[in-house]
Amino acid sequence: xxxxxxxxxxxxxxxxxxxxxxxxxxxxxxxxxxxxxxxxxxxxxxxxxxxxxxxxxxxxxxxxxxxxxxxxxxxxxxxxxxxxxxxxxxxxxxxxxxxxxxxxxxxxxxxxxxxxxxxxxxxxxxxxxxxxxxxxxxxxx
Numbered sequence: 001x002x003x004x005x006x007x008x009x010x011x012x013x014x015x016x017x018x019x020x021x022x023x024x025x026x027x028x029x030x031x032x033x034x035x036x037x038x039x040x041x042x043x044x045x046x047x048x049x050x051x052x053x054x055x056x057x058x059x060x061x062x063x064x065x066x067x068x069x070x071x072x073x074x075x076x077x078x079x080x081x082x083x084x085x086x087x088x089x090x091x092x093x094x095x096x097x098x099x100x101x102x103x104x105x106x107x108x109x110x111x112x113x114x115x116x117x118x119x120x121x122x123x124x125x126x127x128x129x130x131x132x133x134x135x136x137x138x139x140x141x
Contacts, residue, residue, distance in 0.1 A: 077122075083108065084122035091128060091141045098131070098140035115139065 087108055091099045101115050111118035116137070119128050129140045 080122045081124060084119060085125060087111075087119065088123055088126045088128065088141060091139045092126070094140075096140075098138040101135070101137050101139070104139065 087104060090104065090107060094103075104115050105111065116128070116130055116139075119139075126141050131138050131140070
């Protein structure tokens with residue numbers, strides 16, 4: 001078999017492709033500008049942004065609401081034990097009736113996995129007794 005010599009050079013072949021790439025790049029810039037406008041509109045009405053970005057939350061007076069920045073600080077064992085002692089004091093101050101889980105959670109926040117399990121982990125001092133089940137559980141010292 002004989003090979004034919006090609007008279008077309010690489011530049012002749014690639015020139016139409018460069019035109020196509022130029023048009024695609026211009027279109028991408030237009031689409032990026034449109035998406036930026038959409039993000040601005042979404043942020044103004046307080047919605048969520050695209051692709052995992054969070055839109056700025058705006059208060060009713062138009063001022064942006066401050067967000068917590070960075071990671072949460074990790075508390076030391078001593079800090080957790082002092083908070084457990086405060087919770088135990090709160091339960092003792094509730095008297096003979098004891099404190100409910102709801103009262104404890106409203107004052108000290110959510111204690112996970114449960115109030116009882118959290119106190120067992122970090123409360124080294126007082127013994128806490130419980131009565132009742134689930135939402136009706138009362139904690140007494």
